[in-house]
Amino acid sequence: MSGFDNFNTDFYQTSYSIDDQTHSYDYSGGGEPYNKQYSGYDYSQQSGFVPPEMMQQQQPYTGQIYQPTQTYTPTTAQSFYGSNFEDEPPLLEELGINFDHIWQKTLTVLHPLKVADGSIMNETDLAGPMVFCLAFGATLLLVGKIQFGYVYGISAIGCLGMFCLLNLMSMTGVSFGCVASVLGYCLLPMILLSSFAVIFSLQGMMGIILTAGIIGWCSFSASKIFISALAMEGQQLLVAYPCALLYGVFALISVF
Amino acid sequence: MADPHQLFDDTSATAPGRGYAAQQSPPVGYPAQGSFLAEPMSSFAMTYGSTLASHGKEIVDKNIDRFIPVTKLKYYFAVDTVYVGKKLGLLLFPFMHQDWQVRYQQDTPVAPRFDINAPDLYIPVMAFITYILVAGLALGTQNRFSPDILGLQASSALAWLIVEVLAILLSLYLVTVNTDLTTIDLVAFSGYKYVGMIVGIVSGLLFGKTGYYLLLSWCCLSIFVFMIRTLRLKILSEAAAEGVLVRGAKNQLRMYLTMAIAALQPLFMYWLTYHLVR
Numbered sequence: 001m002s003g004f005d006n007f008n009t010d011f012y013q014t015s016y017s018i019d020d021q022t023h024s025y026d027y028s029g030g031g032e033p034y035n036k037q038y039s040g041y042d043y044s045q046q047s048g049f050v051p052p053e054m055m056q057q058q059q060p061y062t063g064q065i066y067q068p069t070q071t072y073t074p075t076t077a078q079s080f081y082g083s084n085f086e087d088e089p090p091l092l093e094e095l096g097i098n099f100d101h102i103w104q105k106t107l108t109v110l111h112p113l114k115v116a117d118g119s120i121m122n123e124t125d126l127a128g129p130m131v132f133c134l135a136f137g138a139t140l141l142l143v144g145k146i147q148f149g150y151v152y153g154i155s156a157i158g159c160l161g162m163f164c165l166l167n168l169m170s171m172t173g174v175s176f177g178c179v180a181s182v183l184g185y186c187l188l189p190m191i192l193l194s195s196f197a198v199i200f201s202l203q204g205m206m207g208i209i210l211t212a213g214i215i216g217w218c219s220f221s222a223s224k225i226f227i228s229a230l231a232m233e234g235q236q237l238l239v240a241y242p243c244a245l246l247y248g249v250f251a252l253i254s255v256f
Numbered sequence: 257m258a259d260p261h262q263l264f265d266d267t268s269a270t271a272p273g274r275g276y277a278a279q280q281s282p283p284v285g286y287p288a289q290g291s292f293l294a295e296p297m298s299s300f301a302m303t304y305g306s307t308l309a310s311h312g313k314e315i316v317d318k319n320i321d322r323f324i325p326v327t328k329l330k331y332y333f334a335v336d337t338v339y340v341g342k343k344l345g346l347l348l349f350p351f352m353h354q355d356w357q358v359r360y361q362q363d364t365p366v367a368p369r370f371d372i373n374a375p376d377l378y379i380p381v382m383a384f385i386t387y388i389l390v391a392g393l394a395l396g397t398q399n400r401f402s403p404d405i406l407g408l409q410a411s412s413a414l415a416w417l418i419v420e421v422l423a424i425l426l427s428l429y430l431v432t433v434n435t436d437l438t439t440i441d442l443v444a445f446s447g448y449k450y451v452g453m454i455v456g457i458v459s460g461l462l463f464g465k466t467g468y469y470l471l472l473s474w475c476c477l478s479i480f481v482f483m484i485r486t487l488r489l490k491i492l493s494e495a496a497a498e499g500v501l502v503r504g505a506k507n508q509l510r511m512y513l514t515m516a517i518a519a520l521q522p523l524f525m526y527w528l529t530y531h532l533v534r
Contacts, residue, residue: 150403168326168333169378234336238378245385256396 102128109185112221115228124177129184136187139194140254150253158246159183165242170230178229183246186222189214190247194254202255211251219243332377332440334367342372343379347451348475350482356489373486377440380447387413387450387528390457394532397461413528420446420524424517428491431513435490445486449479449521453529460533468533476522483518 092099105128108114133155137148163179193214196202202211223240226232232239320326346353358373359366368376391409395401421442428435452475460468492510 165333165381168330169335234338237337238335238340241382242385245382245389248389252392256401 098125101125105185106188108225109188109221112217112224115224124175124181126177126181126184129181129187132184132187132191136191136194136250139191139198142198143194145253147253151250154246154249154253155180155183155187158249162242162246166226166230166239169235169238170232172230174226174230182222182225182229183243186218186225186243187247187250189217189221190250190254193251197254207255211255215244215247215251218247222247328440329377331367332375332444334369335376335378336369339369339372339376340379343376344451346372347379347448347482348455348478350478350485353485356485358489375441375444377444377447380444380450383450383454384413384417384447387454387457390454391532394457394461398534416524416528417443417446420520423520427513427516431509433491433510433513437490445483446521448482449525452476452479453525456525456529457532460529465533468529472525472529476525479521479525480518483521484514487514487517 102125105125133151137151140147140151159176159180162183163174163176166174166179193202193211196207196210201207219240222243223236226239227236356373359371365371365374368374388406388410392401392406395405421439424442424446425439428437452472455475456468456472459471491514492507
């Protein structure tokens with residue numbers, strides 16, 4: 001951990017670049033937006049561990065789960081780690097990447113008929129969605145479509161649109177990170193679709209049926225999570241429709 | 257402290273504890289390494305920066321209400337699935353519906369969730385976006401698609417919508433109608449025609465030109481009737497709205513205005529879709 005240069009030479013904004021870490025994780029590619037999200041995290045190293053709010057696994061994860069706060073607290077996150085080398089928290093904890101939660105959310109997406117727990121979206125986690133976006137772009141690359149820009153652009157615009165719509169439709173508001181996180185996680189079935197496109201073309205009747213099914217799956221699970229997190233009744237189809245439009249655009253990119 | 261120009265202590269060759277021992281157990285905000293960050297001015301500057309940012313955020317939150325009336329908009333999005341279903345049915349078949357009056361609850365109209373006659377913004381917004389995507393699909397099947405065409409379609413449809421709403425506002429002003437139609441209401445009513453346009457384009461894709469013309473004329477007729485019946489209650493005077501023949505130039509002018517607004521809808525519906533169906 002010697003070159004642990006995670007204090008900011010960039011003074012006013014955390015530009016904590018994960019790439020500088022001597023450990024290389026797959027998530028390091030998703031540096032930039034994750035950093036911005038990261039800067040909102042509120043650490044307290046000295047006072048014990050913040051108990052995680054969602055404890056749904058049998059084996060307790062005794063690490064710190066950092067809750068993103070609305071207040072802007074730059075640089076406090078990275079700028080300390082105890083006076084001893086042994087006191088430093090493990091890297092994943094400091095990064096806030098919690099594999100358990102990521103796996104749980106992935107399972108929620110993959111089982112569209114299972115009832116979602118409203119509290120799982122309490123912590124906005126953009127690491128998973130970043131990975132999924134990259135994987136989607138990578139599978140498109142396998143077919144020869146170099147369209148990372150479109151993927152990112154459409155997801156940004158789509159997240160913005162959903163954010164505005166959900167804020168207007170729900171009683172409680174919703175934060176942008178939560179919307180981005182949910183939509184990113186529900187992109188997972190779309191990766192399945194584009195990997196099918198590698199093997200056989202999607203432009204036949206079979207491809208159309210498969211595409212329609214996968215769009216339905218994505219939007220159904222996204223709307224299910226939104227409904228349970230925001231406590232909106234009688235509006236699931238209304239939330240699912242714009243999600244279906246967004247995932248339909250992704251499917252358009254995969255198919256054509 | 258180390259040399260102030262050096263941003264961090266070089267601990268590469270030595271035991272990890274070396275550079276840290278000089279620092280006290282750091283409270284939040286003080287790094288173990290990095291001399292420039294340990295100075296009190298730096299932490300002050302950091303907190304100042306953070307207060308600036310949160311202050312800016314507060315200003316944005318306070319002033320966003322001045323430009324976009326968020327609470328008023330929330331009324332138009334208070335819908336549920338049953339309402340949307342019934343409203344779509346009403347837009348495509350308005351002939352059997354009897355009571356077009358919006359229910360009021362102590363001076364404020366009831367939310368769309370509870371009254372099918374109340375205008376909403378969910379359907380127009382979704383219909384607009386769907387129209388753009390369906391237009392892209394239609395162009396794609398004719399091999400005329402490119403991503404910037406989508407942007408072109410979107411901006412031209414939006415421009416026509418703005419022109420239409422402005423024209424209606426102007427004519428309402430010129431005729432000096434005392435009505436409680438707000439601008440957002442007009443946007444909502446003008447947005448309802450996109451539903452018919454989508455139906456027309458989809459039928460054109462599935463059944464060719466005959467299907468397109470058939471279903472488009474049906475949708476034009478129904479939106480015409482829908483607009484007349486809805487606007488009649490808002491623009492005309494009470495008596496005329498109930499069917500009593502009220503003579504007088506004022507009411508006649510208002511009747512013509514209502515019919516003109518209603519006739520504008522099929523015109524736009526055809527104008528914005530004919531080039532998509534070949």
